[in-house]
Structure formats: structure tokens, C-alpha cells
Amino acid sequence: MNQEKYNPTAITLHWLVALLIAIAFSVGHYMADLELSPWKLKVFAWHKWVGVTIFVLVLFRMLWRASHTPPALPAGMSKLMKNLSGLAHMAIYLLMLAIPLTGWLHSSAAGVTVVYFNVLTLPDLVGKDKALSSLFKEIHESLNWALLGLVILHVAAALKHQLVDKDNLLNRMRW
Amino acid sequence: MKYIILSVVLVLAALWSLGEATASGIISDKSSITFVGKQMGAPVEGRFTRFDADIVFTPAKLAQSHARVSIDLSSIDLASDESESEIKGKSWFNVAAFPKAIFESTAFRALGGERFEVSGRLSIKGITRDLVVPMQFHTVAGVQTAEGSLELHRSDFKVGEGVWADPDSVAEAVQVRFKMALKP
Ligand code: HEM
Ligand code: HEM
Numbered sequence: 277m278n279q280e281k282y283n284p285t286a287i288t289l290h291w292l293v294a295l296l297i298a299i300a301f302s303v304g305h306y307m308a309d310l311e312l313s314p315w316k317l318k319v320f321a322w323h324k325w326v327g328v329t330i331f332v333l334v335l336f337r338m339l340w341r342a343s344h345t346p347p348a349l350p351a352g353m354s355k356l357m358k359n360l361s362g363l364a365h366m367a368i369y370l371l372m373l374a375i376p377l378t379g380w381l382h383s384s385a386a387g388v389t390v391v392y393f394n395v396l397t398l399p400d401l402v403g404k405d406k407a408l409s410s411l412f413k414e415i416h417e418s419l420n421w422a423l424l425g426l427v428i429l430h431v432a433a434a435l436k437h438q439l440v441d442k443d444n445l446l447n448r449m450r451w
Numbered sequence: 452m453k454y455i456i457l458s459v460v461l462v463l464a465a466l467w468s469l470g471e472a473t474a475s476g477i478i479s480d481k482s483s484i485t486f487v488g489k490q491m492g493a494p495v496e497g498r499f500t501r502f503d504a505d506i507v508f509t510p511a512k513l514a515q516s517h518a519r520v521s522i523d524l525s526s527i528d529l530a531s532d533e534s535e536s537e538i539k540g541k542s543w544f545n546v547a548a549f550p551k552a553i554f555e556s557t558a559f560r561a562l563g564g565e566r567f568e569v570s571g572r573l574s575i576k577g578i579t580r581d582l583v584v585p586m587q588f589h590t591v592a593g594v595q596t597a598e599g600s601l602e603l604h605r606s607d608f609k610v611g612e613g614v615w616a617d618p619d620s621v622a623e624a625v626q627v628r629f630k631m632a633l634k635p
Pocket of ligand 2: 420
């Protein structure tokens with residue numbers, strides 16, 4: 277079946293961001309349980325750098341998406357399904373921005389400035405405030421669970437298209 | 452009646468000048484001790500919420516001026532509860548054995564205008580070092596205030612030992628800022 281695809285830039289961004297999110301998510305959970313040590317501080321810094329990279333890539337990805345029409349969805353999909361899929365994608369995009377933002381807010385409120393790759397000092401979004409810092413930490417964590425839920429749904433949907441509907445939807449996200 | 456008013460004025464004037472000469476103690480909520488360190492190259496701020504100071508400072512009588520500041524190290528406010536309990540522990544401040552940091556002035560020097568230089572000794576964790584601290588003495592909202600900043604090196608006081616000695620994870624230099632609002 278020869279159907280339309282996303283353009284190569286969109287495809288590359290999709291898989292690159294998916295990979296980086298998997299890394300940031302795993303590293304985030306690993307580091308949160310570590311005992312305070314120089315190692316923990318290092319891993320925290322790396323996590324932030326990966327997270328900020330995702331933030332920038334997603335901003336670019338959204339601009340790219342807004343200026344390039346995606347391929348039409350398979351004809352076999354109901355209107356409701358098309359809308360639901362659009363809604364889910366929208367929610368994933370929002371979370372991909374909100375998660376790094378709350379991480380950055382958490383860090384600022386903790387009194388720790390984010391210095392991207394030890395070079396670029398990002399502005400503190402809020403002043404030091406411990407209560408606010410724990411609040412953003414909680415939100416950062418909850419949003420991550422929400423994203424995990426949506427990604428599981430997303431992958432299940434992709435597999436359903438592939439294996440049940442057999443409309444080869446996955447091919448749209450392959451170079 | 453005239454004499455009563457005159458004597459009241461005189462007594463008040465005497466009290467006033469007495470008060471000025473013996474200014475001692477600070478107004479806690481207008482005073483602050485904050486600091487900025489660096490971890491993994493990123494600035495981290497914190498502060499001490501409990502400290503006390505005995506300050507007798509008269510620009511015209513520097514020889515009689517004196518300052519002693521005592522900081523309750525367990526009052527440190529850092530990024531998280533976890534880092535606060537770590538920094539109170541043995542490898543950092545060891546507050547159980549050394550609860551306070553103490554600065555005691557030895558001399559004041561005028562640098563012109565509102566600027567002064569305070570020489571003194573700072574003791575942290577059982578180690579005493581000589582310091583020279585630049586300060587500005589001026590009136591902020593009607594309150595005489597001494598402000599300044601200095602750079603400390605944590606290894607001078609063995610703050611952060613063992614695995615924490617590595618300056619790549621936590622930098623050596625710590626910028627300390629102080630603001631002491633003197634009681635009238
Ligand atoms: C962290 C992991 C992932 C995230 C955040 C993510 C996010 C997204 C987003 C936002 C879109 C919508 C693209 C658009 O139309 O603008 C999308 C599309 C797509 N994703 Fe993912 N994705 C992830 C992982 C995966 C995985 C593991 C698969 C494969 C099983 C997959 C398969 C697809 C496919 C086939 C599409 C195209 C859907 C369509 O044709 O409209 N994704 N993804
Ligand atoms: C999409 C990007 C990101 C993902 C997927 C992500 C994921 C996570 C996860 C899963 C955790 C563990 C939550 C927990 O169990 O407590 C975490 C913690 C954390 N994240 Fe992120 N994060 C991202 C971006 C960022 C950014 C950009 C920053 C800061 C600039 C950041 C700062 C933090 C911090 C400081 C923690 C530790 C919370 C704590 O224990 O104090 N994250 N992150």
C-alpha cells in the first residue's frame with residue numbers, strides 16, 4: 277500500500293523527541309530516588325539539559341507542524357476517531373511543553389538556576405520559594421504520569437491500526 | 452514650666468545621643484544573610500533565617516566601633532529538605548558539634564563616603580580565619596543599615612568534605628551578602 281507520509285523533518289522530530297522523552301522519563305525516576313551525592317547533582321543537571329532540549333525541539337516541532345499539512349488520515353477512520361486522535365495528539369503536545377516548563381519552574385523555585393549545558397544561563401522563572409518548589413515538583417511528576425498514560429494509549433492505537441485495521445498507519449511515521 | 456520642658460528636652464537629647472552611641476542589636480526582619488553557591492556550574496541560592504548581631508558602629512568613632520555576628524547554621528534555607536539536612540551533617544557544617552558561625556570585628560577603616568572596611572575573624576566549624584569585608588553604611592527607610600558582600604571559599608572551613616570536596620559538583624567559592632538593619 278502506497279500512502280502519503282509525514283515529511284522527513286516531522287518524522288525525524290517525532291522519533292528523536294520520543295527517544296529523548298524516554299530518556300528524560302527514565303533518568304527522572306532513577307535520580308529522584310537517589311541519596312543526595314555529587315552523582316545525584318550530576319544526573320539532575322543532565323536530566324535538565326535533556327529536558328530543555330526536548331522543550332526547544334517541541335517548540336520547533338509545533339511551528340513546523342503548523343506550517344506543514346500532515347497527510348490525510350486513513351479513509352476507514354470514523355469522524356469521531358479522527359477527532360479523538362487529534363485531541364490526543366494536542367494533549368501530548370501540550371504535555372511536552374508543560375512538563376519541561378514545570379521542571380524549570382520547580383528548579384527556579386528551589387533557588388537553583390538552570391544553566392543549559394553549563395553554558396547558557398536560563399532566567400529564573402520565579403523567585404526562591406520552597407512551598408512553590410514542592411508544588412511544581414508534584415505537578416511535574418503528575419504530568420509525567422499523564423504523558424505516560426497518553427503515550428501508552430498512543431502506542432496501543434498505532435498497534436491497533438497496524439494489526440487490527442491493517443491500514444499500515446505506522447508507515448506514515450517511517451522515513 | 453520652662454525648666455520642666457527644658458529638662459525633658461535635655462533628658463531626651465541625652466537618651467538620644469546615648470542611643471546613637473550604643474546602637475546594638477539588629478532589626479531581624481529588615482536584616483538578611485543570603486548566599487549564592489554553584490552546583491554543576493549552576494547558581495544555587497540560600498539564606499540563614501536566624502542570626503544575631505551586636506553592633507556598635509559610629510562612623511565618627513571607628514576605634515570604639517565593634518561588631519559581632521552570630522549565625523545559627525541550622526537555620527539554613529536551601530533548595531530542599533534533603534539538601535538542608537545534608538548540609539547540617541558531618542561533612543558540611545556539622546551543626547551538632549558547631550552550631551554557630553561567628554564573626555568578630557577587629558578594626559574598622561573608612562574608605563570615604565558611606566564605604567567602610569571591616570577587618571575581623573570568622574569562625575566556622577572550629578576553624579577561624581581573618582577576613583576583610585567591604586561594607587556600605589547608609590540609611591534605608593530611616594534605618595541605619597550596614598550592607599556588603601564577600602566571597603568565601605568553603606574548603607577554608609572544611610565545609611563539604613570527602614566526596615563533596617570535588618569543586619566540579621559544588622564550587623569552592625560562595626558569595627555571601629549581608630544586610631544588617633541596626634536598632635536605633
Ligand atoms: C514518547 C513517545 C511518543 C510521543 C510523545 C509521540 C507523539 C506523537 C505526536 C504528538 C503525534 C502527532 C503528530 C502530528 O500529527 O502532529 C504522533 C504521531 C504518530 N506516532 Fe507517536 N509518539 C510517541 C511514540 C510513538 C511510538 C512508540 C509509536 C509506534 C508504535 C508512534 C507512532 C506514531 C504514528 C504512527 C503517528 C502518526 C499518526 C498519524 O498518522 O496521524 N509514536 N506521535
Ligand atoms: C519532557 C521533558 C521531561 C521529562 C519527561 C521529565 C521527567 C521527569 C520525571 C519522570 C521525574 C521524576 C519525578 C519523580 O518521581 O519525582 C522528573 C524529576 C525532575 N525533573 Fe524532569 N522531566 C523533564 C524535563 C525537565 C526539565 C526541563 C527540568 C528542569 C529544567 C526538569 C527538572 C526536574 C527535577 C529537578 C526533577 C526532580 C524532582 C525532585 O525529586 O526534586 N525536568 N522529571
